[in-house]
Amino acid sequence: MENNFKMVAKTLYGFEELLAQELRKLGASNIEMGTRNVSFEGDTGFMYKANLCCRTAIKILKPITGFNIFTEEDLYKKVYAIPWEKYMKSTGSLAVDATVFSEKFTHSQYIALKTKDAIVDRFRDKEGVRPDVDLDHPTLRINVHIDRNICTISLDSSGQSLHKRGYKVANTIAPINEVLAAGMIMLSGWNGQCDFLDPMCGSGTLLTEAAMIACNIPPNLNKDEFGFETWPDFDVDLYELIEEAALKKIREFHFKIKGFDTDREAVKKAKENISSANLSEFIEVAQQDFFESEKETDRSLWIVTNPPYDERISVNDIEAFYGKIGDTLKQKYPGTQAWLITSNMEALKCVGLRPSRKIKLFNGKLEARFVKYEMYEGSKKAKKQ
Structure with missing residues (x-):
């Protein structure tokens, strides 16, 4: 054209x-x-x-x-x-x-x-x-x-980076970039087809991006201003038409999105951010230790999480911590697709599960791996049969 x-x-x-x-x-x-x-x-x-x-x-x-x-x-x-x-x-x-x-x-x-x-x-x-x-x-x-x-x-034409969606009003230590969070969820293959859990949710970025993907909500709907809005040829009527058409494509979501964190302050901040994005009806956040939790229903569950790497958030024994992630998934989360991102390659080995996929990404300047673990109901062999 x-x-x-x-x-x-x-x-x-x-x-x-x-x-x-x-x-x-x-x-x-x-x-x-x-x-x-x-x-x-x-x-x-x-x-x-x-x-x-x-x-x-x-x-x-x-x-x-x-x-x-x-x-x-x-x-x-x-x-x-x-x-x-x-x-x-x-x-x-x-x-x-x-x-x-x-x-x-x-x-x-x-x-x-x-x-x-x-x-x-x-x-x-x-x-x-x-x-x-x-x-x-x-x-x-x-x-x-x-x-x-x-x-x-x-x-x-964007002005401020598009990862600054406009819904974050409260940050925790080492929050994940919104574009990285959305891309991880999309790479995992989740688009709202089952329940979703982030068991170490921090300020709730993965939860918020998951809800927007599930409902097909435009990711930058909450952004204050785009760069093109101050250009001499900005057509406000055309922009409003585009926005209206995108809003008509929002869809219903019939599953649960849930987040855990052991830190009460993180839970509070996650709730504030989720409320700021007008997504409280889709997301539940609780102060809960993932290692003391278990899968709540027999429905399919998708986990995507960003655990500590022992970089900006320190953990006493990082290898034991990652070992507990593997044990919890194996013993308490059958019928689950679990994805996690980490830059700590040594700790990743301690999960004790064989990843079915491993994708190279970067979290800021840190080279990381985004890995998938498939937790079958019963044994893997029985699943294949």
Whole structure:
């Protein structure tokens, strides 16, 4: 279609295929997977939709130009030549993010600074007024991507990272990123087909993302503002139409989503976050020790959890702790698909169960494994027969 343009959605390592599937389902065209990103084409309405509805996207970028650069002066001149007055007013504010993969250009902050200088100098030379820099709530957020000598300048349509959904009002120590939580649940194959449990739920992120997946609620419905809302061409009527169409696709959910935590304060914070997301009717949180619990019904159960790694949350004997996870699953949770993520590879060996799947992910900068344990009713052999 003639109104379509190229966009790039950034994501976390290991989620590229999930994001491509999401974009395909939403109606994107010319989808191509990269490393931690997926490029695609769509129109302005689709850009709004992708920001509102993609669970595994961190940013939706709209490239506006690309060029070769060999020196910092090249960068300055070519950024200066872009008609920035088309995208913002001199009275507005801007922020520049840069990522560099180059032997020639190695300092991303310096590249961001040089880009900012070129933009404000153009406004000052043409209009006698320069825009301010506002790193938190700029009128225009600009992304610079340098791969060797190729520089791409994009407008950031998302504003703040899309993992900041807007429902979190209370955090615990080491909370899991919302995009990571949603991607884990999607990778596990759960979409609301049975009961769900996070037995170490912390601030309730996995529970909240699970409820939104089960009910097909747009993940960024609670977000205060997207970057595109401050653009000169923002079409509020079109956005409201897109939002209304997405809300019509919300579905009913007939199973239970439950969370445990031994920490009373964590339980309180989880309840506050769940209430903030308007999901209290779907999720129950209790102060409970997983190791003293058991499966409550004979219905199928899906467990997805993020136990302590002995990194930011310390555990007295981490290997014994992981051993108890395995024992509890084996003895008290038959008929369960159990998934957990950890960066502690030594402790993972102490679970004492053979994982049927093992997926490499990153939790922040920590390399982690997302593993699946299938807890059969009776023996595995009997199950196969």
